[in-house]
Amino acid sequence: xxxxxxxxxxxxxxxxxxxxxxxxxxxxxxxxxxxxxxxxxxxxxxxxxxxxxxxxxxxxxxxxxxxxxxxxxxxxxxxxxxxxxxxxxxxxxxxxxxxxxxxxxxxxxxxxxxxxxxxxxxxxxxxxxxxxxxxxxxxxxxxxxxxxxxxxxxxxxxxxxxxxxxxxxxxxxxxxxxxxxxxxxxxxxxxxxxxxxxxxxxxxxxxxxxxxxxxxxxxxxxxxxxxxx
Ligand SMILES: [Zn+2]
Numbered sequence: 169x170x171x172x173x174x175x176x177x178x179x180x181x182x183x184x185x186x187x188x189x190x191x192x193x194x195x196x197x198x199x200x201x202x203x204x205x206x207x208x209x210x211x212x213x214x215x216x217x218x219x220x221x222x223x224x225x226x227x228x229x230x231x232x233x234x235x236x237x238x239x240x241x242x243x244x245x246x247x248x249x250x251x252x253x254x255x256x257x258x259x260x261x262x263x264x265x266x267x268x269x270x271x272x273x274x275x276x277x278x279x280x281x282x283x284x285x286x287x288x289x290x291x292x293x294x295x296x297x298x299x300x301x302x303x304x305x306x307x308x309x310x311x312x313x314x315x316x317x318x319x320x321x322x323x324x325x326x327x328x329x330x331x332x333x334x335x336x337x338x339x340x341x342x343x344x345x346x347x348x349x350x351x352x353x354x355x356x357x358x359x360x361x362x363x364x365x366x367x368x369x370x371x372x373x374x375x376x377x378x379x380x381x382x383x384x385x386x387x388x389x390x391x392x393x394x395x396x397x
Contacts, residue, residue: 200225200258200269204251209235210243210289213251213273215258226268228261229297229305230281230290231328239319243289250283251275261299270296285309288318291327323359324388352378352397354389366395 202217208224210232215223232243251273258271273280284290285308292309294302313320353369354361354376361376361384362369378384381397391397 198260200260200271201255202258203255204253207244207248207252209240210247210284212268213247215256223258224268225258225273226264226266226270227281227284227290228270228272229293229299229302230284231293232284232290233319233325234328234331237326237328237331238322239289239325242318243284246284246287246289247280250278250280256280262296281305282308286312286317288312288316288320291319293329295329326386326388330386351380352384354378354384354387359389360392361389361397362392363395363397366392366397368392368394 200215200217200223202215202223204213205216205222206214208214211227211230213225213227215225217223227247232247233240235241235244254275257274258269259274260269260271262270264270282305285292285305292302292305294306297305312318319325352361352363353371353374355368355371355373356375357373360368361378362371362374368374376384376387376389378387378389381391384397385391
């Protein structure tokens with residue numbers, strides 16, 4: 169009888185207290201508060217919390233241009249100006265495949281995430297933004313785009329995820345370039361590209377060379393209206 173009572177008590181204890189313990193831990197892990205000690209690029213920062221632990225944070229729902237893309241450096245500067253050396257609160261949303269914490273960076277009453285989009289310093293990253301407020305962020309992007317703010321002032325802004333994909337996977341190796349070297353020429357001023365049959369093929373500003381049509385379009389060139397490549 170005593171043993172049975174003990175068992176019942178233990179079960180009762182587990183049912184009541186274990187969830188509380190778990191909840192506590194979950195809450196503690198839900199936010200990080202600390203000082204921004206480094207800015208890797210527009211969408212990646214490092215925060216030092218009060219227990220002297222560093223957290224690398226990927227900013228949720230946005231994707232800044234790569235450092236060697238247009239506005240990559242400006243985005244980094246923007247993030248620096250807003251948060252570097254300051255105390256921020258991170259709302260943790262996810263962990264990415266590199267093990268980085270993905271979160272919303274709040275400073276004063278603003279979020280760095282939204283500010284990046286509003287100021288045309290980042291693309292809205294719809295593929296990874298699934299929270300209820302993401303449609304609002306998409307709206308911010310449309311506003312920035314229509315007002316040609318920041319990266320939207322560029323003629324052919326390339327989404328960084330496509331840029332990364334292009335530079336790592338579809339970039340032709342040197343042999344294929346030589347083999348197809350003459351395929352298409354692009355006018356780097358007008359951003360129009362021509363086939364080898366076109367009279368504009370060797371034009372003065374036709375300094376860009378593409379092995380195929382896809383590459384020309386991906387780089388931001390439009391097909392010529394005359395030779396229709
Ligand atoms: Zn042409």
